[in-house]
Amino acid sequence: MTKRAHNFCAGPAALPTAVLEKAQAEMLNWQDRGVSVMEMSHRHASFMELAAQCEANLRELMQIPANYKVIFMQGGATAQFSLLPMNLLAGKTQADYIDTGIWSTKAIKAMAPYGSANIIASSQTGEYLTVPQQHELNISPDSAFVHYCPNETIGGLAFDYIPDTGDVPLIADMSSVILSEPIDVSKFAMIYAGAQKNIGPAGITLLIVRDDLLGKSRFDTPPIFDYQKQWENDSMLNTPPTYSWYLASLVFEWLLANGGLEAMAKVNHAKAAALYAAIDNSQLYSNKVNKANRSIMNVTFTLADEALNSTFLQEAEANDLLNLKGHRSVGGMRASIYNAVPMESIQALISFMQDFEARYWNK
Amino acid sequence: MTKRAHNFCAGPAALPTAVLEKAQAEMLNWQDRGVSVMEMSHRHASFMELAAQCEANLRELMQIPANYKVIFMQGGATAQFSLLPMNLLAGKTQADYIDTGIWSTKAIKAMAPYGSANIIASSQTGEYLTVPQQHELNISPDSAFVHYCPNETIGGLAFDYIPDTGDVPLIADMSSVILSEPIDVSKFAMIYAGAQKNIGPAGITLLIVRDDLLGKSRFDTPPIFDYQKQWENDSMLNTPPTYSWYLASLVFEWLLANGGLEAMAKVNHAKAAALYAAIDNSQLYSNKVNKANRSIMNVTFTLADEALNSTFLQEAEANDLLNLKGHRSVGGMRASIYNAVPMESIQALISFMQDFEARYWNK
Structure with a gap:
């Protein structure tokens, strides 16, 4: 074993063991062709079939309407929010942004060379512990789009509603929440997500774009960064990251075989509820995020005595509980509990946390 | 077995079997940490060590001088030649390009939104069968750089010398020739290469940049596409494609363990010589590239009767000789014989070609 x-x-994150076992088994000899899938031409019929089936499976999982295109690119969410203004300003000079934390802020900064980023609402006044409400969103009809991050990976802060932005296209960075539960894709103009949480390994990025947003790029947008051009070329304008694509296809198959997003949602909510309950019931650990806005994917918590942080992390790693350190910008701890993290890992973490508290705090 | x-x-290309076997063995449990390397945080000390060793090994292999930075990015050569003008024009309005085929031409087109691409010399007049000579290179001192492609993957056309561009920085797209033999890095201002030929799987891109070229990007260059910013962040400005990086590190280890680039050069020249000799000695196959400019990595050939093409490819695939179809833009056949393709594969191909010729041509 x-x-x-x-x-x-938090990412690059855990992948399902069954996916890695399949990848391992066919690493040197895919489809009995005597080559690894990563050694096969992306133009070969066998890989084109893989790509087509991958898209079909994703469309089934997310119930993606026909008027949305599925595109794979490179560069993660950071490349994407940098490319949004190039692709979507379409002659306008501003876009609206909702600020709920570090990833929202990165997207806001990326707008600077191209136009004005209006911060129409911010969680800053609430110390990033709650999200702005719908009635606070003062959206300008002159804005090219409204951008937000439904789940802030670093702060563990999540929207409990989908903003209604009327006719202004709603763009969501769903990197850390995509595929965790069913969503209504039709409420969005565009969804994008780096793969390295719930999709596959780092190095491939998913875009789901409503077709009326295509073909509006600035004149100086390189074709490789142009959504329309990538779609026209089936995301193969140049050599795509085929092995990452293949692993994403295995993850989608695994999701379908395990009940799809409804089943994932059920487990994910149970995992998060168990972990937040353990935190709330302790004297040592705390999470101050407004309960309705607690992320089901990224559970942050602090220790009442920060001097215990390094001991906590060392003992956790010694117990095979890995990568619990909070992001360097906020400190504390973070347990990212994406689809591939099973309930037994949550239970192991809770047991460790309780034991640690008993030994170091409630002595 | x-x-x-x-x-x-031609790419995504063959990888060394030993590299794939190592990756397979540690797919689910890297360094006995109980996670795949693709599931590990890129900020974890274990991955940072891998990245540092990877660079050290590459520096040893290529004898990279200390005043050159090694950077890993995403997007392949296509992203890179699109980003060159953003990063390197530095207020100038033009750059010089040598045209030797399809990849050169793509780079030339990518310059258009930013400034003038002067085609200072072209193989077009020679039907892309020979490369321009040094005395034909009319380099402007007002040009920000000179760009060329030392080995045209599609045409199988290679430079037999390194252009002397004086004080104007020389930029080379070495995607399909890097690591195939020793080169003098100090003759270049910048080298870039998509990984999917001699480095690793598609999805990671290598840049070797002389330090005086850094920090000159246009004001509107997104940080993720800015060489200086990527270097400052150790190529981890955002989550890098860690698994591709890991595989590249295994390839570099394999190269070092197998005698480095001198040993590769010896085998590669022998492989190419054997295959070109078989072509030249046949009645059915031909390669018209000027002998001094024949690529040692991409051997193109045509059949005297094009009606035999599909039979040739079908029979080749049935004999486990894969991906011999020439690029769709030029037709014919192409055998890409990168480092990971052993001499025995060349011998198997030659045997098949001779047998095919005996049965269908010299009957």
Whole structure:
């Protein structure tokens, strides 16, 4: 039996063991062709079939309407929010942004060279513990789009509603929440997500774009960064990251075989509820996020005595509970509990936390 | 024994079997940590060590001088030649380009939104069968750089010398020739290469940049596309494609363990010589490239009767000789014989070609 740790990494994150076992089995000899899938031409019929089936499976999982295109690119969410203004300003000079934390802020900064980023609402006044409400969203009809991050990976702060932005296209960075539960894709103009949480390994990025948003790029947008051009070329304008694509296809198959997003949602909510309950019931650990806005994917918590942080992390790693350190910008702890993290890992973490508290705090 | 075909794909290309076996063995449990390397945080000390060792090994292999930075990015060569003008024009309005085929031409087109691309010399008049000579290169001192492609993957056309561009920085797209033999890095201002030929799987891109070229980007260059910013952040400005990086590190280890680039050069020249000799000695196959400019990595050939093409490819695939179809833009055949393609694959191809010729041509 191969050793598998409990992995709470925020990304690159845990992948389903069954997916890795399949990838391992066919690493040198895919489809009995005598080559690894990563050694196969992306133009070969066998890989084109893989790509087509991958899209079909994703469309089934997310119930993506026909007027949305599925595009794979490179560069993660950071490349994407940098490319949004190039692709979507379409002659306008401003866009609206909702600020709920570090990833929202990065997207806001990326707008600077191209136009005005209006911060129409911010969680800053609430110390990033709650999200702005719908009635606070003062959207300008002159804005090219409204951008937000439904789940802030670093702060563990999540929207409990989908903003209604009327006729202004709503763009969501769903990197850390995509595929965690069913969503109504038709409420969005565009969804994008780096793969390295719930999709696959780092190095491939998913875009789901409503077709009326295509073909509006600035004149100086390189074709490789142009949504329309990538779609016209089936995301193969140049050599795509085929192995990452293949692993994403295995993850989608795994999701379908395990009940799809309804089943994932059920487990994910149970996992998060168990972990937040353990935190709330302790004297040592705390999470101050407004309960309705607590992320089901990224559970942050602090220790009442920060001097215990390094001991906590060392002992956790010694117990095969990995990557619990909070992001360097906020400190504390973070357990990212994406689809591939099973309930037994949550239970192992809770047991460790309780034992640690008993030994170091409630002595 | 795992089945391994003879794989002549131009990219994503064959990888060394030993590299894939190592990756397979530690797919689910890397360094006995109970996680795949693709599930590990790129900020974890274990991955940072991998990245540092990877760079050290590459520096040893290529004898990279200390005043050159090694940077890993995403997007392949296509992203890079699109980003060159953003990063390197530095207030100038033009750059010089040598045209030797399809990849050169793509780079030339990518310059258009930013300034003038002067085609200072072209192989077009020679039907892309020879490269321009040094005395034909009319380099302007007002040009920000000179760009060329030392080995045209599609045409199988290679430079037999390194252009002397004086004080104007020389930029080379070495995607399909890097690591195939020793080169003098100090003759270049910048080298870039998509990984999917001699480095690793598609999805990671290598840049070797002389330090005086850094910090000159246009004001509107997104940080993720800015060489200086990527270097400052150790190529981890955002989550890098960690698994591709890991595989590249295994390839560099394999190269060092197998005698480095001198040993590769010896085998590569022998492989190419054997295959070109078989072509030249046949009645059915031909290659018209000027002998001094024949690529040692991408061997193109046509059949005297094009009606035999599909039979040739079908029979080749049935004999586990894969991906021999020439690029769709030029037709014919192409055998890409990168470092990971062993001499025995060349011998198998030659045997098949001779047998095919005996049966269909010299009957």
